[in-house]
Amino acid sequence: EHTATEKDATCIQQNNCEWERTLDGHSEIDHDQVTNGEMEEGDEENVDKYLSGFARFATSEVKTDDTGQPRFPEVEDSMSASYEYAPLPRRDPGKVGDTQEIEYSPGQVLKLITRAVQPPVFEIPEFLTSEECSIIIQTANNLGLKRSGVFGGDLEEELKTKDIADVSRISNQTWLTMAELGDLGASLTKRVASVTELPTAVIQRSEKLQVVSYSEGGHYHAHLDSSDHHASNDDKAPSDTPCCFQTNCAGVVNTPKWNTCCRLCRYITVMYYLSDVPAGGETAFPLADLSEEKYQAFLEDEDHDWSNLSYFCYNASLIVRPKKGTAIMWYNHHVDPETGYLGRSDQRSFHGGCDILKGSKWIANTWISAPPYYDRLKPSLHFNGREH
C-alpha cells in the first residue's frame, strides 16, 4: 500500500507539500553538524547544495507536458529548480547468450551480451578503448587514491582484527567527475545513457565515477551495491530513509554511521574493466540465475560465509573474467510495479571481485541512482561538476 503516493500526488497538485518531513526526521543533517562534522574535502560545497536544494525544492513546481504528464527535463532544464524522473526503463535481457546492438551515435555500435537474467547482467565488450582506459587511470592517479571503505562498515577495525582473506574489501579508490574527464566524460555519459535507456540528465545527476585499483591479494567480498528501501524483509511499506544521492549526511559521510542517515539508491551499476588481470580478479555473482530451490538453500545456509570470495569465488553461478575495455551492467533493484520508480533491491544482484592472484586490476563504477516515487522531485547532490 502506497499512502505516500496518494498524499504526494495531491500535495503536488495543490502545491502545498510538507517536504520538511525529511529534514526534520534526520537530525544528522542540520547546520550544526555540517560545520562540526568530519567532512571530506569538497563536502562543504555539497552541504550548500543540499540545503539550497531543499529551499528551492519546497517552492518549485512540477513541469508537465501538453497532456499534463510529468516530463523529463532537458539537460539545461534539469539544472533548474525542479525536475521529475519519468518511470524507470529496464532493458529486457531475453535469455543468456542473447545479444543486442545499440547505436549510441551514428556508426558507433555497442553490443550487449546477456550473461544473466535474474538479475539482468549484460557484458558489453569494447565499451572503452584502450586509450580511454589509460586516460581514466591517469586522471585517477593524478588525483591520488585512498583505501576503499564499505557503506556502513568499519574497515579499519576489520584490518586490525581479521585475516586479509576475511577483510571485506581491499582496494584503493578515488572519485572523478565526468567534467574532470572532459570530452571522454561527455562521451561516456552518452554511452551509459544509451545502454541504460535513461536520459542523459539522470546519468549526470548520478554519483561520480569511482575508480578502483586492486593489487595482488586485493578483493571485494560479495555485497549489494544498493540498499533495500524497506526497513526489513517483512516490511511492506518503504522506509523513509532518504537516498544518499539526494541527501548530504554531513558529518557522517564515509563513517560507519553513514547508513543510518541515508540509503544507497543505485538502480543500475555500470562497471568498467580498465585493465586485464593476469590471474584472478573475476567478478562473481553467486546468486545470479540460481533456481529458487538453490537460492533458498543459499539464504538458509549458516555453515558457510559464501560472501567470502577469497574462498568461494569459483562456486559462483556467474563469473566474469576481467577484460580491458569491457563493461558489465546490471540492475540492483526491481522497478516498483505500482509507481514505476525505484522498487525493492534485488538480492540476486549480490556480487563481488575475487582475489587478484597475479598482477593488478583497475575498474571504474558508474552508479546510476534513481529515487523512489515519494522522493522523485528532490534534487540530486551530484551535478558532476556543473554549476547550477
Ligand SMILES: O=C(O)CCC(=O)C(=O)O
Ligand atoms: O572488482 C569487481 O570485479 C567488483 C567490484 C564491485 O563490486 C564494486 O566496486 O562495487
Ligand SMILES: [Fe+2]
Ligand atoms: Fe559492487
